[in-house]
Amino acid sequence: MKFTLITVTLATLLSGVAQAEQVDFDGLSVGASVVGQAYNDTSDHNRDDDTTQFTGYGIQFDYSMNKILGITGGYTNTSSDDWGLDLKTERFYTGANIGYRFEGEQWAVKPFGTIGFNTIEAKVKDLSVNKTFNKPYLGVGVSLMYKQLFATLATDATKLDSDVVFVESRLTLGYRF
Numbered sequence: 001m002k003f004t005l006i007t008v009t010l011a012t013l014l015s016g017v018a019q020a021e022q023v024d025f026d027g028l029s030v031g032a033s034v035v036g037q038a039y040n041d042t043s044d045h046n047r048d049d050d051t052t053q054f055t056g057y058g059i060q061f062d063y064s065m066n067k068i069l070g071i072t073g074g075y076t077n078t079s080s081d082d083w084g085l086d087l088k089t090e091r092f093y094t095g096a097n098i099g100y101r102f103e104g105e106q107w108a109v110k111p112f113g114t115i116g117f118n119t120i121e122a123k124v125k126d127l128s129v130n131k132t133f134n135k136p137y138l139g140v141g142v143s144l145m146y147k148q149l150f151a152t153l154a155t156d157a158t159k160l161d162s163d164v165v166f167v168e169s170r171l172t173l174g175y176r177f
Contacts, residue, residue: 025101025108025145026064031152031174033058035076037089039122040165054078054089060152060172062143067101072114076168086125091168093118093137093156107146114139114156120166133160148176 037054056078064070073094080087095116102109120133139156155169 023103023106023108023147025103025176026066027177029062029064029150029174029176031060031062031150031172033060033074033076033170033172035078035168035170037076037078037091037166037168039160040167041163052080052087054080054087056089058091058170058172060170060174062097062152064101067103067110068098070097070110070112071095072097072116074170076170088123088125090121090123091118095137097141101143107144109145110143112141112143114141114154116156118158120158120160133158133166135160145176150174150176 035054035056035058037056039052039054041052056076058074058076060072060074062070062072071094074092076089076091076093078089078091093116095114095118097110097112097114099110099112114137116137118135118137120135122131122133123129135158137156137158139154141152141154143150143152150173152170152172152174154172155167157168158166160166
């Protein structure tokens with residue numbers, strides 16, 4: 001009788017441990033980003049290369065409300081030495097990501113589109129030039145989640161004026177609380 005009771009108890013405990021639990025993917029996520037940016041200026045038709053590229057880092061906050069809607073915000077800081085000048089950008093952004101999250105028991109994938117507003121400050125240190133842009137942006141991305149960890153790849157674009165488009169791509173790795 002004792003052997004049967006011990007066997008049943010152990011089998012019950014082990015089956016509970018082995019059984020996968022459905023993860024709730026809603027809530028706050030925080031991550032660090034590797035950033036690539038580019039300005040494309042089509043106004044100067046005499047130049048062969050109209051694009052200036054920047055690299056840097058960032059931090060991103062996401063709040064997933066449900067399988068479809070999320071709110072995102074963050075900060076990026078990048079630099080470039082194109083044309084021999086010390087060029088820097090700082091960007092603050094906030095917006096909504098809209099898509100559909102496909103879920104397994106412990107993983108999820110969400111392709112999405114983004115729409116939001118950002119402030120971009122461009123600085124040319126050598127020329128003491130600072131310019132600030134407050135503009136809307138549009139983008140696309142995909143987020144992969146496994147338990148509490150996530151990876152997001154997103155790209156968005158902002159039209160700064162009639163001849164200049166600002167594009168930023170981010171790979172963000174982080175943790176969901």
